[in-house]
Amino acid sequence: MFCPDCRTRMKPILPPRCPGCGSELDGVLELCSKCMEFEKRPWDGAFALFNLHGPGQQLIHRFKYNNTPELARAFGGMAAEIIAERGVKIDVIVPVPLHWTRTFMRGYNQSMLVCGIISVRLGIPCRSLLSRRRRTRQQAKLNRQQRLENLSGAFALKKGVDCRKLSVLLVDDVFTTGTTLAAAAAVLREAGPEKLYVLSLGRR
Secondary structure (H helix, E strand, C coil): CCCHHHHHHCCECCCCECCCCCCECCCCCCCCCCHHHCCCCCCCEEEEEEECCHHHHHHHHHHHHCCCCCHHHHHHHHHHHHHHHHCCCCCEEEECCCCHHHHHHHCCCHHHHHHHHHHHHHCCCECCCEEECCCCCCHHHCCHHHHHHHHCCCEEECCCCCCECCEEEEEEEEECCCHHHHHHHHHHHHHCECEEEEEEEEEC
């Protein structure tokens, strides 16, 4: 786990939190000012561990690009704490998939590793229910319209997936505009979950 000093420096997100992205509310409205700029989110609630600045941003960069899969244990532990603290019922945890070429080059899917830790800590099954149909450009380098076009048709439900009567948690590493999670969530909605929540490690 991260020590208390490091966790403080990572700028954890404190309540009240925005149900659209999991970040701190910055006004009197139900959603934060960033979420107000977008159409309604295709999920029922959101969790985020910390604001993506300073040490938190550096750690996620190391996790994704510097071959440090062991960070999944600390990130997953923090995520499990927040889910337990919020008291939300979750039946299955689903990672946002990477294209197989990116997984091959990186050596792992960071979201899948975090899901595995949450699963062990909370006793909730982790299932790979989505597939990545094509490789996409990195979202961080694109504007809003390019992000939408980049992810159009990128995700698909795996054969036989049925989430009726289930509460599903969809997990990704970074939440900037929410475009990746929205594209994956829209496809996952086709499986008919009763509730759909999203979790990101860092909120930009």
